[in-house]
Amino acid sequence: MGAHIAGSAEEWVHVISESFVPLSLANVSGSFHGSAEQTVLLPGVTVTDVHTYGSSVVLRTPRLVRVAPREDYLFSLHLGGAGAVLQDEREAVLRPGGGALYDTTRPYRLVFPTDTWELVLQVPRRPLRDRVRGIDELSGRALSADHPAARVLAAFLRELAGVSKDLTPEQRAEFGLTAVDLLATALRATAGEETSAPSGRQALLRAMRSCVQEHLTDSSFTPAVLARLHGISPRYAADLFGEAGTSPAAYIRDQRLQAAHRALTDPRQSHRTIAGIAAHLGFTDRTTFTRAFVRQYGMTPADLRAGQRPA
Structure with a gap:
């Protein structure tokens, strides 16, 4: 996306909606402007350097959640000014060096009564949910x-x-995975989880294998x-599985x-x-399924069901 500068509230709504998820704006000061x-x-997975000048309230309303659904988490690292994140009847007061997580699948409010500076890390829901137990309880809580x-x-x-x-x-991709891992570690620490909870490349590979099981059909x-679904490039996914x-x-x-x-071997x-x-398990072509089955098991599906032994 690069850098975008907004000289008015109307322009800022467009910038933040394009940068993150569809949002609206309220309680904006007359001289408001900003950059992202x-x-x-x-x-x-993105990281966005956000500066605002003047007061504002950013809203992810129930209507926007309904008409413009998104499946992401946002983490605001607060670096300057005053602010707060409100979600699920919780309020996280933002202080420089701290931050808060919020979930785009549910309404939230970001309150900025002063000029502010934020770094916003956006991550698909799946990678964090695979790494952080009880993550729903962490939105709207201050880190x-x-x-x-x-x-x-x-x-x-x-x-x-x-x-x-x-x-x-390639370096940005590697550091993107590191950013997700570090965010997960920080959230687990906030939630009081053991530091030995899975993280890193092996944890991601386990999560991806689990995801495959969930989508076999x-x-x-x-x-x-x-x-x-895991916020990585196909090339990086190939590297992870290649290591295995x-x-x-x-x-x-x-x-x-x-x-x-x-x-096929289950009497039930x-x-x-x-x-x-075959169709239930995602094989849309019977011939392709049979050939793959023979390569793997040395017999046709029909022969297996008939009780014959591999050749």
């Missing part, structure tokens, strides 16, 4: 600037925003969809074939046709 400079780290985890996160985001223009796309579920000796496509296919094998499912089982 956004860097895309990964698909769906103290004095907390060690918050200090690490704040230092990283400030440095990342400052040098992002000088990074390659979705024929439109592809490696690209898997990557998008496979690829996203091969892993999805393997898990679908294993599910088909279980169904003997009434289901082979074609029906």
